[in-house]
Amino acid sequence: MNPLDRTDLGILELLQRDGRMTNADLAQRVSxxxxxxxxxxxxxxxxxxxxxxAAIVDPWRVGLGLQAYVTVTMEKRGDTQIRAFHAxxxxxxxxxxxxxxxxxxxxxxxxxxxxxxxxxxFLMERLLKLEGVANVKSSFVLQTVKHTTALPLDSLAxxxxxxxxxSPKKV
Numbered sequence: 135m136n137p138l139d140r141t142d143l144g145i146l147e148l149l150q151r152d153g154r155m156t157n158a159d160l161a162q163r164v165s166x167x168x169x170x171x172x173x174x175x176x177x178x179x180x181x182x183x184x185x186x187x188a189a190i191v192d193p194w195r196v197g198l199g200l201q202a203y204v205t206v207t208m209e210k211r212g213d214t215q216i217r218a219f220h221a222x223x224x225x226x227x228x229x230x231x232x233x234x235x236x237x238x239x240x241x242x243x244x245x246x247x248x249x250x251x252x253x254x255x256f257l258m259e260r261l262l263k264l265e266g267v268a269n270v271k272s273s274f275v276l277q278t279v280k281h282t283t284a285l286p287l288d289s290l291a292x293x294x295x296x297x298x299x300x301s302p303k304k305v
Contacts, residue, residue, distance in 0.1 A: 138183070141166065143291045145174055146183070150284040153187045190283065193246055200253055200274065201246045204261070205239040207269040215266035222264055228256050239271075 138146075144164040148155060161171035178184045193201065208215060223232040223243065231244040243261075247253045253272075261270060 138290065140291050142174060142178060142183075143287050145171070145178065146285075147287050147291075149175075149184065150287075197248055198246050200249050201244070202253060202275065203273045204243040204245055204257075205269075205271045206241040206243065206261070206267060207238070208240045208266050209268040210266060212266075219264060219266065222260070226256070226260060228252075 141164055145160060148160055148163055157168050157172050157175070160175070161168045164171060166174070175184070193199070206219075208219065219241070220232075223229050223241070228245050228247050229243050230246055233242045234240065235242055245253070245256065247256060257270065257272070261267060
């Protein structure tokens with residue numbers, strides 16, 4: 135795919151805020167007619183820039199009231215243990231995200247569960263039983279100050295070619 139221009143970035147900015155926006159509304163806000171707008175959206179999807187669409191569910195309202203960040207240090211960093219850890223982290227529904235890191239720890243997990251009992255079961259019956267896990271430290275979320283899934287595309291829009299001056303209209 136060609137580099138993203140301001141129109142592409144405008145489309146992405148708007149779809150990050152409202153993935154259910156109609157193509158007609160999206161086209162109007164980025165100053166395109168519906169056909170070229172839809173073509174651009176499809177190109178962004180095909181290129182993998184837009185990976186998927188999803189509803190963002192409030193965890194508290196569905197009974198998932200405990201969120202933790204868990205750091206994991208592995209004993210060894212052999213291929214077998216790493217592959218096993220990656221497969222396990224991907225399979226555990228409690229793990230929202232898993233990042234391999236540099237520094238003191240090897241992985242950072244974002245875990246969400248019903249309560250402390252559920253977290254204890256996850257930790258004792260799954261994570262700590264995984265071969266190669268040497269150390270685990272948990273920090274519990276007391277309050278969410280900011281949480282977003284929207285990427286900061288504004289800075290990219292300022293760096294795009296000056297010939298493309300389209301920006302999304304403010305909502």
